[in-house]
Amino acid sequence: MASFDVIVVGLGGIGSATAYYLARQGQRVLGLDMYQPGHTFGSSHGHHRIIREAYFEDPNYVPFVQRAYTLWEELEADTGQDDLLTITGGLMFGRRDSDVVSGALTSGRLHGLPYEEFSTRETSRQFPGFQLAEDMVAVYEPRSGFVAPELAIAAQSQRAAELGAELQYGVEVTGWTSAAAGVTVTTADGTTHSAGALVVTTGPWAAELLADLQIPLEVWRIVNSYFEPLEPQHYAVGNCPIYLFDAPEGTFYGFPHLDGVGLKIGRHDSGAVTTAREIDRRVDPAEETYLLDVLGKYLPGAAGTVLQSITCMYTMTPDEHFVIDRHPEHANVVLGCGFSGHGYKFAPAIGEALGELATGNAPSQPIAFLGLDRFG
Numbered sequence: 001m002a003s004f005d006v007i008v009v010g011l012g013g014i015g016s017a018t019a020y021y022l023a024r025q026g027q028r029v030l031g032l033d034m035y036q037p038g039h040t041f042g043s044s045h046g047h048h049r050i051i052r053e054a055y056f057e058d059p060n061y062v063p064f065v066q067r068a069y070t071l072w073e074e075l076e077a078d079t080g081q082d083d084l085l086t087i088t089g090g091l092m093f094g095r096r097d098s099d100v101v102s103g104a105l106t107s108g109r110l111h112g113l114p115y116e117e118f119s120t121r122e123t124s125r126q127f128p129g130f131q132l133a134e135d136m137v138a139v140y141e142p143r144s145g146f147v148a149p150e151l152a153i154a155a156q157s158q159r160a161a162e163l164g165a166e167l168q169y170g171v172e173v174t175g176w177t178s179a180a181a182g183v184t185v186t187t188a189d190g191t192t193h194s195a196g197a198l199v200v201t202t203g204p205w206a207a208e209l210l211a212d213l214q215i216p217l218e219v220w221r222i223v224n225s226y227f228e229p230l231e232p233q234h235y236a237v238g239n240c241p242i243y244l245f246d247a248p249e250g251t252f253y254g255f256p257h258l259d260g261v262g263l264k265i266g267r268h269d270s271g272a273v274t275t276a277r278e279i280d281r282r283v284d285p286a287e288e289t290y291l292l293d294v295l296g297k298y299l300p301g302a303a304g305t306v307l308q309s310i311t312c313m314y315t316m317t318p319d320e321h322f323v324i325d326r327h328p329e330h331a332n333v334v335l336g337c338g339f340s341g342h343g344y345k346f347a348p349a350i351g352e353a354l355g356e357l358a359t360g361n362a363p364s365q366p367i368a369f370l371g372l373d374r375f376g
């Protein structure tokens with residue numbers, strides 16, 4: 001008899017959410033992660049992640065992100081922590097035909113979401129910290145904001161453990177097998193663990209344990225820099241929304257200024273191709289200067305001194321949509337990967353969906369468009 005109902009491999013942003021939702025359902029969960037809690041080697045560190053509802057990437061994500069909002073609020077209520085989700089409003093800007101603007105408008109209209117459209121001048125009037133180019137427009141979405149990944153991972157892991165999940169850290173899983181009776185994972189020291197089902201949520205390492213599926217994943221090295229604004233009053237929460245913009249220089253995103261943290265910005269649409277084992281974690285001063293120049297153009301009062309810079313990884317699929325599915329040959333193996341730089345906001349909803357799949361249920365959210373079959 002299997003000792004656990006479900007083994008979750010990888011307890012980062014998505015795996016910790018999965019362990020939590022499975023434990024809430026009374027499942028006997030074993031969670032394994034090769035690093036210690038709070039590590040910064042994966043894709044879920046760096047203070048904040050944007051959450052937004054008028055989803056420019058595809059309107060199909062809207063019901064899923066709405067479920068995530070509900071679950072973030074439930075997590076705050078369950079843990080008594082009110083700092084996991086912060087609503088700031090969100091400003092998506094660029095030319096009207098840019099992906100960010102036209103996609104946000106499409107989702108907003110299709111799903112009847114609240115939003116406003118601002119001209120360049122109106123944007124500066126509403127938010128004096130922003131200076132859009134003359135040919136740009138902005139879509140303002142009041143429900144956008146950010147979630148706090150480090151705090152949420154800690155909260156979900158703690159609650160999962162309180163609900164009976166066994167979470168082990170510093171344990172690398174090197175392989176798995178599946179049979180009708182259940183799954184077995186092997187760890188780097190040769191230990192084996194058995195369970196009824198396996199969930200693989202290994203982020204930028206996903207290609208390793210899922211090699212047999214040959215999912216076309218590409219890992220990008222992403223740099224985020226934190227700045228001390230020159231005019232902090234324009235960039236404080238309350239005066240400054242989260243922002244995402246398509247500019248001739250590329251697509252960028254950023255956050256308001258937080259005391260003791262700074263104002264963070266990063267480039268969204270490109271990164272050096274790497275692997276989770278080989279990534280260069282040093283940041284070249286030229287990478288910071290590049291982000292400073294972009295800030296200087298569109299958020300000029302934010303372009304002060306660099307406080308720190310970090311590297312992180314996007315795990316890209318060719319169509320930049322997630323992969324949430326069962327293994328096609330092993331119904332008791334479930335995977336969540338390829339979050340393509342926009343997955344964290346969905347973490348509780350993805351955790352719920354992976355939990356549903358791992359317990360033999362159909363996903364309660366409309367996520368068929370995220371299945372493996374699209375890769376042929």
Ligand SMILES: Cc1cc2nc3c(=O)[nH]c(=O)nc-3n(C[C@H](O)[C@H](O)[C@H](O)COP(=O)(O)OP(=O)(O)OC[C@H]3O[C@@H](n4cnc5c(N)ncnc54)[C@H](O)[C@@H]3O)c2cc1C
Binds near residue numbers: 014044209336
């Ligand atoms: C700079 C940056 C900015 C982003 N901004 C946003 C944003 O604003 N909004 C948004 O929604 N999303 C954003 N994302 C994307 C989002 O953060 C990721 O999609 C999400 O964090 C991925 O979580 P994960 O659990 O898949 O990966 P991770 O959090 O990296 O977790 C994977 C875990 O698996 C473990 N692991 C791997 N292999 C093994 C193994 N063999 N055995 C045991 N353990 C293993 C690792 O140690 C790690 O803890 C951003 C990403 C980056 C990098």
